[in-house]
Amino acid sequence: MATIKDIANAAGVSLATVSRVINNGPKVGDATRARIKEIMKEMGYRPNANARALVTQRNPSLGVVLAELSDPFFATLAHGIESVARKKDIQVLLSSGSIQSKTEMKAIDTLMEHRCEAMVVHSKALSDDALIEYAKEIPGFILINRYIEQIANRCVWLDNYAGGCTIAKHLLALGHKKIAIISSQYQIDDPVLRTKGVEDELAAAGITIDRNAIELATPDQEGGEQAMQNLLTKGAEFTAVVAYNDAMAAGAMSMLLDHGISVPNQVSVIGFDDVILARYCRPKLTTLKYPIEMMGIKAAELALSLASNKQTDQTDETYKYTPTIVKRESVAIAGHQ
Amino acid sequence: MATIKDIANAAGVSLATVSRVINNGPKVGDATRARIKEIMKEMGYRPNANARALVTQRNPSLGVVLAELSDPFFATLAHGIESVARKKDIQVLLSSGSIQSKTEMKAIDTLMEHRCEAMVVHSKALSDDALIEYAKEIPGFILINRYIEQIANRCVWLDNYAGGCTIAKHLLALGHKKIAIISSQYQIDDPVLRTKGVEDELAAAGITIDRNAIELATPDQEGGEQAMQNLLTKGAEFTAVVAYNDAMAAGAMSMLLDHGISVPNQVSVIGFDDVILARYCRPKLTTLKYPIEMMGIKAAELALSLASNKQTDQTDETYKYTPTIVKRESVAIAGHQ
DNA sequence: TTGTAAGCGTTATCAT
DNA sequence: ATGATAACGCTTACAA
Numbered sequence: 001m002a003t004i005k006d007i008a009n010a011a012g013v014s015l016a017t018v019s020r021v022i023n024n025g026p027k028v029g030d031a032t033r034a035r036i037k038e039i040m041k042e043m044g045y046r047p048n049a050n051a052r053a054l055v056t057q058r059n060p061s062l063g064v065v066l067a068e069l070s071d072p073f074f075a076t077l078a079h080g081i082e083s084v085a086r087k088k089d090i091q092v093l094l095s096s097g098s099i100q101s102k103t104e105m106k107a108i109d110t111l112m113e114h115r116c117e118a119m120v121v122h123s124k125a126l127s128d129d130a131l132i133e134y135a136k137e138i139p140g141f142i143l144i145n146r147y148i149e150q151i152a153n154r155c156v157w158l159d160n161y162a163g164g165c166t167i168a169k170h171l172l173a174l175g176h177k178k179i180a181i182i183s184s185q186y187q188i189d190d191p192v193l194r195t196k197g198v199e200d201e202l203a204a205a206g207i208t209i210d211r212n213a214i215e216l217a218t219p220d221q222e223g224g225e226q227a228m229q230n231l232l233t234k235g236a237e238f239t240a241v242v243a244y245n246d247a248m249a250a251g252a253m254s255m256l257l258d259h260g261i262s263v264p265n266q267v268s269v270i271g272f273d274d275v276i277l278a279r280y281c282r283p284k285l286t287t288l289k290y291p292i293e294m295m296g297i298k299a300a301e302l303a304l305s306l307a308s309n310k311q312t313d314q315t316d317e318t319y320k321y322t323p324t325i326v327k328r329e330s331v332a333i334a335g336h337q
Numbered sequence: 338m339a340t341i342k343d344i345a346n347a348a349g350v351s352l353a354t355v356s357r358v359i360n361n362g363p364k365v366g367d368a369t370r371a372r373i374k375e376i377m378k379e380m381g382y383r384p385n386a387n388a389r390a391l392v393t394q395r396n397p398s399l400g401v402v403l404a405e406l407s408d409p410f411f412a413t414l415a416h417g418i419e420s421v422a423r424k425k426d427i428q429v430l431l432s433s434g435s436i437q438s439k440t441e442m443k444a445i446d447t448l449m450e451h452r453c454e455a456m457v458v459h460s461k462a463l464s465d466d467a468l469i470e471y472a473k474e475i476p477g478f479i480l481i482n483r484y485i486e487q488i489a490n491r492c493v494w495l496d497n498y499a500g501g502c503t504i505a506k507h508l509l510a511l512g513h514k515k516i517a518i519i520s521s522q523y524q525i526d527d528p529v530l531r532t533k534g535v536e537d538e539l540a541a542a543g544i545t546i547d548r549n550a551i552e553l554a555t556p557d558q559e560g561g562e563q564a565m566q567n568l569l570t571k572g573a574e575f576t577a578v579v580a581y582n583d584a585m586a587a588g589a590m591s592m593l594l595d596h597g598i599s600v601p602n603q604v605s606v607i608g609f610d611d612v613i614l615a616r617y618c619r620p621k622l623t624t625l626k627y628p629i630e631m632m633g634i635k636a637a638e639l640a641l642s643l644a645s646n647k648q649t650d651q652t653d654e655t656y657k658y659t660p661t662i663v664k665r666e667s668v669a670i671a672g673h674q
Numbered sequence: 675t676t677g678t679a680a681g682c683g684t685t686a687t688c689a690t
Numbered sequence: 691a692t693g694a695t696a697a698c699g700c701t702t703a704c705a706a
Contacts, residue, residue: 003699014677019701027675049450050390051699055682059387064431070416070630072409072613079407079433086434091447094401094431096416097423110428113386221617250617257619276409280558280587282594282619293407340683351693356685364691388683392698 002043011039022047049091053115062300063111063119065104066096072275073245073292074122077144080296081120088304101125108134118307120144120156120299124188140307144299145190147320154306156299156319160190163288163323164197167270170325171240172205175334176268179209180238182227182248184219191219191244194272198242212236219244224251232259239267239334246271246278246287253281253330264332274326283329291321339380347380348373359384390452398428399637400448400456402441406433409612410582410629411459414481417633418457425641438462445471455644457481457493457636461525477644481636483526484657491643493636493656497527500625500660501534504607507662508577509542512671513605517550517575519564519585524553528581531609535579549573556581561588569596576604576671583608587618590667601669611663620666628658 008018013032020028021036039045053059062085066074074096085092093116095107104125111119118140123131128148135141135151147157171179181198184191199209213236217223224243228251231238243249249271253263263269263283271278271287278285298319345355350369357365358373376382390396399422403411411433422429430453432444441460448456455477460468465485472478472488484494508516518535521528536546550573554560561580565588568575580586586608590600600606600620608615608624615622635656 004701005699015700016678016702017676020676023701025701029675032675046446046450048391048452048699049447050387050396050452051682052701053387053682054385054391054684055699055701057682068416069406069419070413072412075409075412075415076407078412079405082406082431082433086432086440091451092431094419094429095423096419096429103423109383110386113383114428115385115387254617254619277614277617280614281617282591342683352684353686353694354692357692360685366691369691385683388698389685390698391682391700392684392686394698 002045003048004045006043007036007040007045010043011036057115058117059115061091061093061114061116061118062304063093063108063114063116063121064095065098065107065111065119065121065123066094067099067122067124069096072277073273073290076275077122077292077296080293081300084297084300084304090304098123099125101127101130105130112138118142118303120296120303122146140303140305142299142303142306144295152318153316154302156295156302157321158290158295159320159322160193161197161200163272164194164199165201166197166288166323166325167194167242167272168198168201168205170331171242171268171270172202172207174240174268174331176240177207177334178213178238178240179207180213180215180231180236180241181209182215182217182224182231182241182252183244184248185216185223186219187216194244210236213238217248220247221251221254224248224253225255226251228252228255240331241267241269243269243271246273246275246285249285249287249330250277250281253283253285264330264335266335268331268334270331272323278326278328286328286331287326288323289326290323295319295321339382340385341382344373344377344380344382348376394452395454396452398430398451398453398455399641400430400445400451400453400458401432402435402444402448402456402458402460403431403433404436404459404461406431409614410610410627413612414459414629414633417630418637421634421637421641427641435460436462438464438467442467449475455479455640457633457640459483477640477642479636479640479643481632489655490653491639493632493639494658495627495632496657496659497530498534498537500609501531501536502538503534503625503660503662504531504579504609505535505538505542507668508579508605508607509539509544511577511605511668513577514544514671515550515575515577516544516546517552517568517573517578518546519552519554519561519568519578519589520581521556521585522553522560523556528556531581547573550575554585557584558588558591561585561590562592563588565589565592577668578604578606580606580608583610583612583615583622583624586622586624586667587614590618590620590622601667601672603672605668605671607668609660615663615665623665623668624663625660626663627660632656632658 004018008015098104120142122144143155147155215227215230217227253269271285274287274289278287341355345352435441435444441462457479459481480492484492552564552567554564590606608622611624611626615624
C-alpha cells in the first residue's frame, strides 16, 4: 500500500509537502497541490489512520458500549448515536453484548487502548466508583441511562420515577383502582424506580397494590406472557396492568387475548419505551415514550464535544429526559372483570 | 498515559523486555516478568493499540458496514456478527446508515484507512465491479446478502428465488389460486427474485397472477397498509397475499382486519424474514425464516479467518442459505371471498 | 513555498 | 535472559 513517502518520491517533493496537501494545510503552491493530488489518486493512496492517531495522540472515533444490539431499544439508541457520528464523519467503535461488569470493563478498556477519547456507554453492571474513575480518565466519557451524582454533567438519563407517576395518574383518571404490575426480574434501578413511581402516585390517591398482583419475569415477551399467566392462575383481580416495558406488555396482552379477555374493554394494558412493536401489536399499545434516539444523539454530541474542548467539563448542565404518554388503543376507562 | 518506556525505566529494564512481557513472549525471567507486571498494574499501563497496529501492519478488528441499524433485521444481523467478534475478543468498527453508494464507499474506505483486514459489508448500492475491486484489495472482505459470481466464495447470501418458490408451493398445496403480491417499490434483486420465484412456481401449476393484483410500496408497515388499501380499492380478487417482508405483511393484515376481512379465514397472508414482529402481531404471521443471525455469524467467521490465513482465499466453497417456512396462524386453506 | 528531521509507542531483529 | 536499535507512516516545529 502506497505511503506518503511513495507519493513524495513520485511527485519529487518532500514528505512534509504531501502531508500538507493531505491535511489541506496552507502554504502549498496550487500547482504542486494539484499535482500531488493527482498522483495520490493514481497510486490509490490511503492515509494510515493508525499512524495518524499515533502521532497526533488522538483518535477521532466515537466509542459505544451497549448491552445488547438485537434488542430494538438498543438498536434505536445505536441508531441515534451513529447518526451524529456519520454526520461528523467519525468512525464508530462498537462493543455490545456487555451484561456483566467484566465484559463492560473490558469493552471500555479496549476503547481506551485505541486512545478513544469520546465514548457513550450504557452500563448497568459497573459500580458508580468504577464509572467515576473512567469519567476522570476519559475526557468525553458519557453515561447513558444512568445517573451518578458526582458526574451529573456526564449523564444522559431518563426520569423513570416520573414515568411511573405519569402512568399511575393516567390510569387513575380513567377510574382504575385495581392495578397489577408486571416488572422485570432484574430489579435494577429502572424497574424499581418505575414501580415506585406508580405505587407512590397510587398511594397518594389512597390505593395500594395487592402484593398478589405483582409479578416479576424476564423483561421480554415470554416474560410478559408468563407473568400474565401467573396473575391469571392466582386469580388476581385487576382492571389494568402496568408492564415494565413494551415487550412484556405485548406478551401480557397476547396471553390475555388467548384467555378470551378483551383488551382494553376488560383489562387495560400499558407499556413503557414506545419501541416499534408498540405500533405493530394489536390492539396498538398505549405506552410511555422513551426518547432514546434523541438521548443517544445528545449523548454522542456531548461525548464528541467534551472530547475536543477538553476544558468545558465542569458545567452545571444536566441532561434529564422525561417520558411522555403515547395514547393508543390498549388502555380504556375501567371496566368490570 | 504511561508508555512502555516509562515501565522500562521504572523497572530498570529495557523496552524490549517489557514488550516481551506484554506479549507473553518467551525468554523472560520469572522474577523480572512478575516485577514488570506489578509495575504495569501500578502505573495503570495500557498498550497503545494504534502504535501496535502501525508497527505490525495489521489491525485485528472487524469492520461492519450496514444499511440501517434501527431496522430489526439489521440489528439481528449486527448481533450475529458482534457475537463472534466478542468471542474472539476483537473490536468491531461499525458503519451504518449507508444507503447510497457514496456513503457505502466512504464507509469501506474509512475502514481501509484503519487497515482493517476483515470486514463484512452489506451493500446494495455499489456496483459489482466496485465490490470485486474491494474484495481483491481486502483479504477478509465478505459480502452479506448479495451474490456476485466472480467472488462467490466471498458471498454469504440467501436464495430469495427458492424462497418465492416455497411460498407458492405452500399456497398451492392449500388450494389457493387467486394470489396477490405486495412487493417493495425498490425493485432491487431481493424483491424481484422473490416475486419471480412465486410466479414461476405458480406458472408451473398453470396459474398466472393478475397484473391488477400486484402492488408496490415502501417495504415497511405503512407500505403494506397502503398496498392492501389499493388492492381493496381496485377490487382485486384474491384468497392469499404474498408480502415482500414481515413488516409489509403486518401492515396488509391490519388493513384487512380494519376492513372486516378475516385473516386467515377469508384471506391468507404470508410474510418473509421472520423478524420478531412476526410473532408479535395478530394473527401470528406465517412467514419464511431468513436465518440472518446465523448468516451474520458465518460471514464474520469467514472474514476473520480469511484475514488471518491470507492464502485460503481460493476455495470453491459457497455460502448459500435457503429460507424455510415457519407456519403460524396467518395462512389457511383457500376460502371464498 | 518547500524541505529537514525529530518523535509518537510499539514490535522485532540483532547482538550480547 | 536481556538490551540496542531500526523500522512502521505520519505530523509538525524549525530551517531554508
